[in-house]
Amino acid sequence: MILGRAAPFTPLLIITLRTIAIVALAMVALFPLYWMLVIALTPTGLGRQVMTFFPTTPTLENFVTLFADRPMARWIWNSILVATLASAISLAFGTTCGYALSRLRFRGANLLLIAVLTTQMMPATSIIVPLYMLFRAWGLLDTMQGMVVGHISLVVPLAIWMSKGFFDSIPTDLESAARIDGCTHAGAFFHVALPLAVPGLAAIFIYGFVTSWHDFLFSRTLVTSQELWTAANGIASFRGEYFTLQELQMAASLVFAIPVVVVFFVMQRWIVSGALSGSIR
Amino acid sequence: MTSVKHAFRRSSAISVLFDGPAFPFIMILPALLMLGFVIGLPMLEAVRLSFDSIALRRPAAAGTYGVHNYLRLVADPKAYAALGFSALYMVGTVIGSVGMALTAALLTRRVIWFSGLARVAFLLPWTVPAVVTALIWGVMYDGNFGVINRLLDFVPFIDGQNWLIERQTALPALIVAQVWNEFPVAYIFFLAGLKAIPDELYEAARIDRANAFQQFRHITLPHLRFIIAVIVILLMIMGFKSFPIIFILTGGGPAGATETLTVLTYNAAFRSLDFSYAATLGILAVLASAMLVLGYLRLLPRTGHGDVM
Numbered sequence: 001m002i003l004g005r006a007a008p009f010t011p012l013l014i015i016t017l018r019t020i021a022i023v024a025l026a027m028v029a030l031f032p033l034y035w036m037l038v039i040a041l042t043p044t045g046l047g048r049q050v051m052t053f054f055p056t057t058p059t060l061e062n063f064v065t066l067f068a069d070r071p072m073a074r075w076i077w078n079s080i081l082v083a084t085l086a087s088a089i090s091l092a093f094g095t096t097c098g099y100a101l102s103r104l105r106f107r108g109a110n111l112l113l114i115a116v117l118t119t120q121m122m123p124a125t126s127i128i129v130p131l132y133m134l135f136r137a138w139g140l141l142d143t144m145q146g147m148v149v150g151h152i153s154l155v156v157p158l159a160i161w162m163s164k165g166f167f168d169s170i171p172t173d174l175e176s177a178a179r180i181d182g183c184t185h186a187g188a189f190f191h192v193a194l195p196l197a198v199p200g201l202a203a204i205f206i207y208g209f210v211t212s213w214h215d216f217l218f219s220r221t222l223v224t225s226q227e228l229w230t231a232a233n234g235i236a237s238f239r240g241e242y243f244t245l246q247e248l249q250m251a252a253s254l255v256f257a258i259p260v261v262v263v264f265f266v267m268q269r270w271i272v273s274g275a276l277s278g279s280i281r
Numbered sequence: 282m283t284s285v286k287h288a289f290r291r292s293s294a295i296s297v298l299f300d301g302p303a304f305p306f307i308m309i310l311p312a313l314l315m316l317g318f319v320i321g322l323p324m325l326e327a328v329r330l331s332f333d334s335i336a337l338r339r340p341a342a343a344g345t346y347g348v349h350n351y352l353r354l355v356a357d358p359k360a361y362a363a364l365g366f367s368a369l370y371m372v373g374t375v376i377g378s379v380g381m382a383l384t385a386a387l388l389t390r391r392v393i394w395f396s397g398l399a400r401v402a403f404l405l406p407w408t409v410p411a412v413v414t415a416l417i418w419g420v421m422y423d424g425n426f427g428v429i430n431r432l433l434d435f436v437p438f439i440d441g442q443n444w445l446i447e448r449q450t451a452l453p454a455l456i457v458a459q460v461w462n463e464f465p466v467a468y469i470f471f472l473a474g475l476k477a478i479p480d481e482l483y484e485a486a487r488i489d490r491a492n493a494f495q496q497f498r499h500i501t502l503p504h505l506r507f508i509i510a511v512i513v514i515l516l517m518i519m520g521f522k523s524f525p526i527i528f529i530l531t532g533g534g535p536a537g538a539t540e541t542l543t544v545l546t547y548n549a550a551f552r553s554l555d556f557s558y559a560a561t562l563g564i565l566a567v568l569a570s571a572m573l574v575l576g577y578l579r580l581l582p583r584t585g586h587g588d589v590m
Contacts, residue, residue, distance in 0.1 A: 022388045025381075026402035032417045032461060033405065035428055039420060048426040090315075097312030106305035114578065119320050121577075122570040123522045125546040126563035130326035133335070133556055153319035160312055186299035189308075214410040216525040221551060232412045236529050239419055246420045253413040264408040268401075 036257075040250040047246035062251035072252065074227055075234035079213055082144065082230055086151035087208030090159040091201060098163025099189055103172070113164075120157035124217050127153060132221055142224050150218040155208040162207065166200035167193065203267060210260055231256050324567070330560035337554035350561040360562065362537065363545040370456060370527075370541055371520040377460035378516050379509065382467035387501075390475045400472075407465035415529035418458035419445070422530075445531055448538045455539055458526050463519055467512045474508040475501070507580065514577045521570060542566050 039047045041058040044065060050056075066072045101109060131150060132141070140146035174196070175188040183191065219233035229237075235252040238245075298307060331350050334342040354360050385403045409417075421429050422444040430441030444454040478501065486496045524543045527533070533540035533548055540548065546566060550559030 018388060021384075022399050025385055025388065026399050029385075029402050029406055029461070032414075032421060033409070035421060036413075036417050047420070048423065050426075050428075051431075053428075093311045093315040096308040100305045100308035104305040104308065106309075109305075112309065114574065116316070117578070118567075118571050118574045119316070121518045121522070121574050122567045123524065123543045123546070123563075125524055125543040126327070126566045127320065127323050129546065129550045129556060129559045129563050130323040130330055132550070133330060134323060134326050149319060152315065153323070156312065156315055156319065184300040185304050186307075214412070216412045216529075217547075232410060232525075235416065236412045236525070239416055239529055246423070249416050250420060253416045257409050257413045260410060261405070261408045264404075268404075 036250045036253055039246050040254045042247050044245060044247050047250070048244070062247045063255070065248060066251050066255065070234075070248075071227060071229075072231070072234065072255065075229050075231040076255075078144070078228060079230040079232065082147050082151055083209045083212035085148045086155050086212045087159075087205050089148070090152050090155035090208055091163075091205050094156050094159030095163045095194075095197075095201060096189070097160045098165075099167050099193060101160070101164040102167035103175075103193075104185075116157045116160050119153075120161060124154065124215075128217055128221050135222060141222060142228060144228060146222050147218060147228070147230070150222050151212040151215060154215060154218070155211055158211060159204055159208055162204045163197070163201065166197055166204070169200075170196050206263060206267060210263060213260065327560045327563055327567075330557050331564055333557050335556045336558070350558050353558065354561050354565065359537070359540070359545060360542075360565075363540050363542045363562075366452065366539060367521055367541040367543075369452060370459070370523065371517045373453065373456035374459045374463065374520040374523075375513055375516045377456060378464040378467050379512065381460060381464040382471050382512075385464075385468050386471035386475055387497075390472065403468050404465045406461050407463070409462060411462060411523075411525040412529065414458055414462040415526045418454075418461070418526075419530050422454055446535055448535055451531055451535055451539050455527055455530060458530070459520065459523055462526070463516065466519070467516060470508050470512050471505065474505050478504045510580050511577065514573060514580065518570060518573050518577070521566075521573065542569075 038050065038053070038055050040062055041055040041060070042050055042062075043057060043059050044062055097112075100106070101113060128150075131153070135141045135146050135150075140149065170193065175192050178188045178192045179185070213230075214232065215230070216232045216236055219230040220236070223229060223233070226234075235249070235256050238249045238252055298304065332346045332348065334345045334347075334349065336342065382403075385399075389399050389403070406414075421427050424430070424441075424443030424446060427441075427444075429444070433439050433441050442450050444450045482500050483496055486500060491499070522543065523541070524547070527539055527541060527544050528547065531539045533544040542562065543566065546559050546562040549555050549562055553559075
């Protein structure tokens with residue numbers, strides 16, 4: 001193994017080679033993002049004629065077109081609305097379950113855990129077909145409420161699984177102390193464990209928000225009117241609609257991805273540990 | 282004695298609900314109701330649909346219950362092909378992501394002055410939504426003047442392709458896009474796994490004059506094997522679930538060459554409008570992912586002991 005810190009005598013050649021390898025690999029990882037930026041800044045219609053590897057005549061006209069001629073602002077607003085509602089409702093319903101799975105012993109706990117994990121990890125296409133039929137019968141197709149319900153099915157398992165993990169990481173001492181002082185189990189949850197868990201719950205809310213924000217399938221199938229689309233569906237439609245206008249596709253992608261990237265940087269440490277505890281998006 | 286104890290608490294009814302054996306069930310009840318409504322009910326409906334004959338092309342057949350959808354599934358070459366494409370997609374993304382992530386983790390495991398920056402670079406693709414991943418790679422794969430073809434002009438003996446249109450290149454092209462999007466998950470796991478290996482082992486190995494490859498083979502790899510196993514299953518699940526990248530870039534084409542089980546399910550329902558058969562395919566997918574989850578749960582507790590050995 002190549003060692004840096006631990007081996008003070010690492011030859012200069014190896015350090016150089018390793019640096020080159022890191023830079024090369026990082027360029028592979030970053031190039032698609034860089035290219036999105038380049039094309040997004042290219043004048044509309046000229047994306048396929050870019051012959052350099054940087055924007056020669058950068059312009060913001062694509063972003064203006066996006067918001068002026070297309071209902072991009074509306075789609076983003078829809079995304080914010082649906083993601084906020086879906087994540088908040090999922091958290092409200094999932095947290096107590098996560099606590100019970102973390103702290104209490106009861107029959108069927110393992111089965112419930114496996115069921116929750118399976119629902120989180122099965123393909124969304126499996127649930128969308130019956131959901132579509134049910135929504136058609138209930139008149140929920142092409143409504144905001146329907147989309148929120150659909151996204152809850154994505155976020156609830158995640159909220160349960162992640163809040164369990166979060167309560168696992170909080171020491172039980174304070175709750176035990178409260179119980180000895182005569183507090184009921186429910187009281188210990190509401191007055192002791194829940195306040196301690198607030199930072200974690202905020203993080204789970206954001207994670208659920210991002211999950212809903214990313215979703216494409218539910219928005220694509222459950223809603224047909226263009227003014228009810230979420231942003232994910234809206235920008236995906238650009239590939240069909242403006243196949244040749246790559247600049248608009250990339251400008252829309254940039255607008256859509258930036259909030260998530262910002263959230264990532266703000267919460268980097270937490271997201272990394274969250275991923276390690278076994279929760280994947 | 283117990284009555285005295287109860288007198289000091291609130292009423293005994295409240296005590297049973299919020300303190301006694303019923304308390305866990307009160308706590309899980311809201312989530313159970315919600316799960317039952319948004320997932321349980323649709324799953325039951327999926328089972329019902331799979332025995333029914335709801336298809337737009339044969340409206341008169343609706344209400345005819347039987348196992349015909351399952352018989353059709355067993356004999357459907359498209360379903361076997363879809364399972365095969367899903368398997369290829371999973372194998373491709375697992376190999377690609379593990380390879381890329383392990384290389385990146387080994388390179389950046391030690392603290393060097395720009396390693397923070399490099400780590401951000403290796404995590405950043407993960408923050409990009411799948412829809413955006415699809416659009417970016419769609420632009421880069423463009424057959425005429427896509428940047429990938431232009432970059433390949435500098436490489437001798439490799440010609441540009443119409444990546445997403447050609448039968449041979451479509452699936453690998455999708456796998457590359459998926460690997461770019463998901464390898465950071467594996468990177469995070471590997472970085473944490475490498476951190477847990479004690480430095481003394483490498484020092485001892487160096488005193489014994491073990492070369493870099495021997496150290497990797499006999500120290501690093503054995504310590505990482507459970508993490509690798511968990512990551513492989515996680516990546517398999519992610520590959521199996523993958524939908525937006527494939528659907529947006531090829532929609533299952535060219536001529537069904539990238540129609541994985543998820544895309545086939547979608548197409549059966551919303552293109553062929555055969556909802557009953559789509560529900561049957563969906564149930565097959567749920568069973569397959571349940572098997573992956575069981576494997577994941579088998580392995581998960583063992584990762585904690587992976588570095589003790």
